[in-house]
Amino acid sequence: MDRQRISSIAHSHHPVAAPISGVTMNRLLRRADRQPAARVLDLGCGAGAWALQALAHYPDGHADGVDISPYALENAVTAAAERGLADRFTPHQRDARTYVPDGDYDLVLCVGSTHAFGGFGGTLEGAGRHVNADGVLLVGEGFWQVPPTPEALAALDAEPADLTDLAGLVDAAEQAGWTPVYAHVSDAAEWDDYEWSWIGSLTGWALDNPGHPDAAEALAAARQHRDQWLRGYRHILGFVTLVLRRV
Secondary structure, three states, X not given: OOHHHHHHHHOOOOOOOOOOOHHHHHHHHHHHOOOOOOEEEEEOOXXXXXXXXXXXXXXXXXXXXXEOOHHHHHHHHXXXXXXXXXXXXXXXXXXXXXXXOOOOEEEEEEEOOHHHHOOXXXXXXXXXXXXXXXXXXXXXXXXXXXXXXXXXXXXXXXOHHHOXXXXXXXXHHHHOOEEEEEEEEOOHHHHHHHHHHHHHHHHHHHHHOOOOOOHHHHHHHHHHHXXXXXXXXXXXEEEEEEEEEEO
């Protein structure tokens, strides 16, 4: 079972695909403060939750969603149709690094997908090049909430230097020419809702489809993820969503 399919199933009950509540997502989009006809780009859009909700805030706007997963984009197109937004949302199945837009954007989103650009610094450069002069870059990224334990590093297959603390992220943004005008640090309840949704969605799919050739693999993946979270990075890995403008 390929990773994209696993991710699509796991996020079926939490399409935001990050430890962020719907209330928080709306607050972040309000703080981005774009005009009604804003052009929006979501890099690593998944099922399109951010892009489509942005269109609810910007009623004359248009959003482009970029993702490599055909499963995620299929869900995004379905969600856009269900919300009456199909004519204002355009999906693009490709690597975010190779996306060549027609013009620039008022708001560029990359939440939980910075790996597509090789990390936070690469995202500021790669996603940032699509933002117009007065635009906003909204980035969601992990950080060390406390110094990582060996168990957390093993669970995440990470090294201590792979992430920084929150202050280090802000410093990196400013060194790259961006400064936060708002931010949200995900709390424990948002993390728990996200992780239990991920684990539960995949587990539920496996239990509901016992005869499927991928059921056993899906159940094993859910259990492995649960153990990595509970015994590894819970309360150690943090997540912040930064609303950035150019300095």
